[in-house]
Amino acid sequence: MVTFYKPVKKAVEKKAVKVTCTDLDLQGRGVARTDKYVYFVEGLMPGDTANVLADLVKGKVAEATITKIITPSKDRLEKDCPLIGQCGGCPLEHIPAEQLVDAKVAGIRRLFTKTFGEELSEPSFIHKSSDKNYRRACRFAIRGDHGKLYLGFRQEKSHNLVKVSNCLTLTKRMNDAIKPLNKVINQMEQKGEIGHIELLDSDGLLGILIRITKTLKERDTNLLQEVGKDLNAVISVVEPYKDPMAITKQETTRERIIFGSIDELFIVSHGVKIKCKPSSFVQVNSSVNEKMLDTVLEMVEPSADSRIMDLFCGLGNFAMPIAKSGAKVVGVDIVSKMIEDARNNAKEQGLDNARFEVADLEELFENQSWAKAEYDAVVMDPGRQGAKRASLFLIKKQVKKVVLISCNPLAASRDCQEFIKAGYKINRWGVCDMFPRTSHIEMVILMTKA
Structure with a gap:
């Protein structure tokens, strides 16, 4: 045995x-x-x-x-929100902002030094903002309590919800929407079918997204439209949908605007107007995003003679401003709906030098025509998992300049290690504190090869 x-x-x-x-x-x-x-x-x-x-x-x-x-430490801050200790949104609110950013930078330098075996230089920039009212996008879950529904955030490390009537990190326009939304969801016939609600405080109107498990009925549509009028908002629903033209009648979901014009929902990235939907992913901290765009453009040095590739491009937060500078740009992302929106935005802005392609950058993509072209520089902003396949692809192409934007320092250190082994060097780096009062930090790293 x-x-x-x-x-x-x-x-x-x-x-x-x-x-x-x-x-x-x-x-x-x-x-x-x-x-x-x-x-x-x-x-x-x-x-x-x-x-x-x-x-x-x-x-x-x-x-x-x-x-x-x-x-307690003499530097420890007093609680400034009644939900501290319940809501998991601001776990590090007790640490002064400057001290917290310094700790994030020190942690990154320790990690990279351990990974590469040599000390990482001091950051050449630290972009930050106020730690209050900086969030322009958020998602609320729905909680039931004694027969009534409320918008709420998840407790830290829990599936339980905390009722929220005001959040210090959200913009005023988003906070002002919470009470009317709490009221209308309790009036809805389909209130038990609401999954969650997302808010986007765009540079135009406020966007409100309702995710629901069944097709929205006319009565509830009318109720939400009244809220849209009161809040001067664009409202959409994501609901089940069967395409009548499809061969297979498989049910999918679709986003449908029920109030307002999509033309009124947009963000401005470095002077370029990018229309979006209430469901669109945007950089949450608009102030820090503008500073980050300044830095990325400075690193890429676009000109009318240059060709730039933007991997994991989304709506074109980097690609569109780079194209506005005159460079030829190819943006690539896996989400086809975002690429469709990016193409439409480029067309509206007259950016004929911007092209957008759909591809899964974690699967076989290297044989596509855009991937075979030559580029002077590449910008890539992957998810938390990093971009190993894309990194190896760029190394093989011997792109001379790569700008990596990463929300996960551990994944960034792994990706950078591949470039370092291939003869690249970290020319400049810094951080963007997109989420004050939390441990999250965004890195921007310029790597060059002679």
């Missing part, structure tokens, strides 16, 4: 330990050291002395929970 080895789990100490926090890690957790362990503790910040209880121990590293803050 075969006997399989079963590792014995290390017993976790069930006794609180007094520690003093000295650092923050890249996730915003407090770091404290004793002779026995290095503790990583959520909610702890440098200067805090606290009792902590280990939850998970691996070697000399322990993840722990605060049981009591004995002496």
